[in-house]
Amino acid sequence: MGVYLYLIFLGVSFCASVVGAICGIGGGVLIKPLLDAFGVLSVASISFLSGCTVLSMSCYSVVKAKKSGDSLVDMKTGTPLAIGAALGGVAGKMMFQFLSDLSGNKEKVGAIQAICLLVITFGTMVYTLKKDQIKTHHVENAAACVLIGVALGICSSFLGIGGGPINLVVLFFFFSMDTKTAAQNSLYIILFSQITSLINTIVTGTIPECTLGLLGLMVAGGILGGVAGRKINKKIEAETVNKLFIGLMAIIMLICAYNIYRLW
Template identity: 30%
Template sequence: MTGVVYFVVIVLANSLGAVSGMGGGVIIKPVFDFIGANSVVEVSFYSAVAVFVMSIVSTIGHLKNGFCLKWLVVLWVSLGALIGGMVGDLVFSKIVAVTGQRNALLVQVILTIITLLFAMLYTRFNWQSFNLEGFFWYLLCGITLGFFASLLGIGGGPINVALLMWMFGIKIKDATVYSICTIFFSQLSKILTIAFTTGFAKYDTSMLMYIIPAAIVGGLVGSRLSKVLSAEKVVIVFQLMILTVILINVYNGIEVLI
């Protein structure tokens, strides 16, 4: 029964996540925490796999739809995300080891809410972009995005789109595609870090038979919706997702405290 629930959650979350560029982990992670069927470490792993698979499917879909990527931007941001993702996963593992799963979850909830508020304020008030260029800024952006993606276990989230728009002046529909590409590398780094450190033995990998197909479906639906929705509609989807996830995280944070 848990697998079926996970399947439905992932399809819905990844569909919306592919459209908004947030990557479904921003919904998958807190909802799975709320369900409480698995540990915080397992949930982070399942979320990473779901978003990783979705990012592959969604990126292929965008390229087939004719989106022209600036590969130099993708290269440097993704390299940074790969580095940041490894660091973020190691930091999260350290937090769990030092403080325990309960406090680690609380840290994730608080930091997730902070990044959500940043993204909401940026898209609400249209802050002036810096229009930065050059490999250093692309690399720094990627490191920041990859670090928070792995640390929070949300596979990217709202900070991706908002930071890309803020630093480089990218329009929201373009930023969502670059965000998904970045998410691919940040989650790849998370999965590789697990593979070469603790391994996968401690995870119930039977759940992947539900998670991977659901991620594929979500990626296909999301890339199709992204093609037909206007930039204004994408902003609405983005902001509604933020509000929803803030409420879920606030509830989960209260549950941890009491």
């Protein structure tokens, strides 16, 4: 890889993490399809790098919010969700590894991920545009929260996106959270799912091929993006966050469509 590609990877991780910290989507939902589109690394390597970047950004954002006393995380529902996401993160990683080992064509796995992400993103966009007309709920049962978290963890880990837009839709629908509260709770859930996913990757010895320099560069981009995104999030209105989120969904769907065409 040339120096310009390292700069592209740094730029993608930083910009995606800025947006991820603002909207609560983690950033992986942009990092994964964008880097897949370049086709310079394997699907497994990009999933791993994306997950590590999202982990660094979410870790900074959650810890900083807690220390600053402006955390909007609802521990009563957020913690069972996060525990479920941690369990789901392991299951999703195992599903991805199983599919990778089963498939003779590794690129097809990337195409399947792109199809799943396209469908999820489209559904998320439709829900976001119609959410004022949809009745929401206030789930408080801990067991139900854990099960919902498991589903989120499986999706995020299998797709290598950290959490993505599906987290926000679930938090809107099942817990009636506003945009900024949902964003912080989403990052809290992402943090747990990515920690367990990374631990599982290390323990099972399935770390894909990638250079430490590139990994360090993307983690740094994730942290710096988290710093910038957190500052921006505090200054803008919730309606602006909504508009940014909808615009991102459209961009992600276009990238996914291109990746399906390229990888299938």
